Amino acid sequence: MSLSESIFNLPVLTFGKHRGKTIDEIPDDYLNWLVEQTWFHLKFGDWITPIRLELADRKKRLDKV
Secondary structure, three states: OOEEEOOOOOEEEOOOOOOOOEHHHOOHHHHHHHHHOHHHHHHHHHHHHHHHHHHHHHHHHHHHO
């Protein structure tokens, strides 16, 4: 598997240009791109929900501003 977890149980990418970053450190556009990719769903399906939750949380924070 090319993803691991940080000590805070956030998914950490171990591939690509954002290697070593937790999902809260990765830009929205890259996270959105990942969840749209069939290969990502097939290989890393367990990470789709945490990524979507992170994106929803970011949206809520922006809406409060």
